[in-house]
Every structure is written in structure tokens, then in C-alpha cells.
Amino acid sequence: MNTISDKVLNKIKTEKIAPKPRWQFQLRDSGRWLGFSLLIVIATASVGLLMYFWSDGPWLHGGRFGFGLLFGRMPLILISLFILGALFALYDFRNTGRGYRLSIKSVSLVLIAMAILFGWLFYYLGLSQDLDSVISKAPYYQDRQMYMMQVWQNPSNGLIAGQISKIVNEQSFYLKDFAGKEWLVDASGALWRHNLIPEIGLEIKLIGTANGNNFKTDEVRPLIGNGNCAMMQNPVGAGSCGMMR
């Protein structure tokens, strides 16, 4: 007589133990896959926003500032979100079905590559900018403004941002930067991204050269966004839409 077998069957019968229903396990598995997908979306959106931040920061300017600003507080929050999203997605994946059979290294690489690829697509399609404007009022996201100020309040490195306070003529205007300083801007021959039209109150960013209170600008961008035309808006001229004045 197998006592274990008798004890087990006896317990099953006397305590009316039944196998847990299949739907409970299906629900658990669906939850894991849903969690996995959400985490990938978080990692992807973080990469997309990070690319958006960096594209509008010092990255495109050949490291005029060094690369210290690449890692301001906001980018660090996004990098952390990306890493956490990818890590939890990895953990989640390894608990789904036979996910444990794949090596951690290869799953991590695939997850990171996926997040970067989709993040780039997110950015390329202009969704990063949309997301940025949707969540710009969220707590802590105000840091983004501080980051932008850090990057764009750098006249010695040829970057200023502020509001047009007075139009002098077609080629020049006064700009009050966010530190309150007034600049006479020479915009002759400058590229006006996003087909911006100069008008009083317009908030812009300028790339050029500062000299005392004068600023010779080569490029004018809207304050929010890098002024590149997203693929959806202008499939032909992505990245270069604007006009010379």
C-alpha cells in the first residue's frame, strides 16, 4: 500500500480539494503579457521622449557644450524609466510560459533593441512631441522646462531662447530671454524652422553668435519642439522644413 497516495487522495476527497480552474491561469498569463506589453510601451515612450529631448538639446550642435547636458535631471528620469521598464519587462517575460528557456542576455538585448527601435519610430513619427505636450503639466515634468533652460540659456555657446518683444524690421527684432535680458537679433539669412512668422510675443529659440547685446542668428526654432517637421506632416522634407528669410 502506498501511504502517500492514500493520504493524498484521502485529503483530496475529505477536504473536497479540486484543481484550480483553467481560467485563473489563463487570466494570470494574460495579465503577465499585458504587463509585459505595457512595460515595453513605457520603455519605448521613454526612449522616444529622450530622443526628442536630445534632438532639441546640445546633441545636434556637435557637442558645443560637451555632453554634460545630455544627462540633466529629466533625461536621467527618462533613462531610469527606460531601464526599469526594460528590467521589469525582462522579469515578466521570464515568468511567461517557457520564457525562462531563453538566456537573460539575449532577451535583454532583444528588449533593449525593441525599445530603441520603437522609441526611434515614436520620435520619427512625431509622437514624442505629442506626448510631451500631453504630459507637460504633470508633476515633476516641469523639470523639462528647467532642462530646456539649461540648454538654451547659453549665449556664450550661441544658444538663446525667449519671447519677441519688438519687431524692428523684416530682418531684425528684439528678444527678451528668460533671464530678462533684451537682445537685438539680426535674423538676416536665418532659417526659420516650422515656417515661423516673427510677431510680438512669439516664443522662440535661436542658434547663432552672441556679441554684447546683439545676437546674429542662423536658425530660429519654436520654443517647444525642435522645429523639425514630423514625417506625418511632411514626408518629403522631414528634418528640414522651414524657410530662409
Next chain:
Amino acid sequence: MVLEDECEKHGDEALVDLVLANSDYYACLVNRYTEALRRYVFRLGCRESDTDDVLQEVFLNAYMHLNDFDKKLKFSSWIYRIAHNQTISMFRKINVRPTVELTDLEPWQELILSSCPSMKLDQDILSKRTKLVLDKLDPKYREILVLKYFEEKDYSEMSDILKKPMGTIATLVNRAKKQFIKLAEGQELN
């Protein structure tokens, strides 16, 4: 009551379906795996006096989770996994380090002799050395060696039991062998 003949007609996976329709068939699976799992949990370091309790928990747990059994896996891997987890969780619960009973030294002695063929040890020294090796061998390496050499599981089954990738299993087997040989040769016993 299901007769033994009836049990023998069916493979594990078919029995799982039968159990879900009629719990009496569960006796077939319990009887089929009791001795193998008893040896296994014992070799993981479970005390002989605790093995029956652990096995009951294993079979009850498996019964409750039968609908979670993935038929692409071997049933034996699945039930070994449950036994492994139950044993480890028992160690944690009572906060003890796995032990090895002196009654189960023989297979380990054979492993020592086959791993270190150049060693000439008389039975007394071999027994003492074996006990020392097992006391010092990292539990995670012990479970790998048990699965590989005593349960004779292949890497794919070990991967399913321990829920680790096969590459990791291969690495663990190598490390476990190295540590085992070092200990068996007495290099780390002083």
C-alpha cells in the same frame, strides 16, 4: 479506485486529462512518482523524517495546479519542479541548511571515485571525505549534481525543472563539477 493495470495503459500527459475528469486516477501519478521524488527531495537535503510531509504537499500542490500544466513540457519535469520548489521553500521556512543523511552517501562516493579516478581512498576516509564534501558543497551546486548524476536528467529537463536557460544549466554543471572535484581532492577542506 483505479487498478494498477489501468494506470500502466496511460502515459503521464494522458493521465493528467483523466485526473481532471476523475480524481481517482491521481493515484496512478502519485504512485508512479512517489519513490523517485522521495529520493530526489532526500538528496536535495530534506531530512528523512520530513520527506513524507514534503511529498504530500508536492502532490497536493500539483493536483491543485493541474490546469496549469503545460503539455509541451514533460510531466516529470513539471512535478520535479514542484518538488524542488517545495523543498527549497521548506528549507527557508524552517531556516535550515540542507543536510545529507549518512544513509545516502553511496551515490556520492561513487561520484567522487569516478570524478577523481587517481585518488586511492580506503572506505573510512572516503566516507569522511564524502560527508565533508557534502557539508561544504554549495546547495545550488548540489541540486545540479543531483539532477545530472543521480536523477540522470538531460539539460533540457534540468532547464525546465530549475526554470533556467540551458546555457546557464551547462555553466552551473561545470562549476558544480569543479567545486565538487576541488572538495573531493581535499583542496578546500582545510
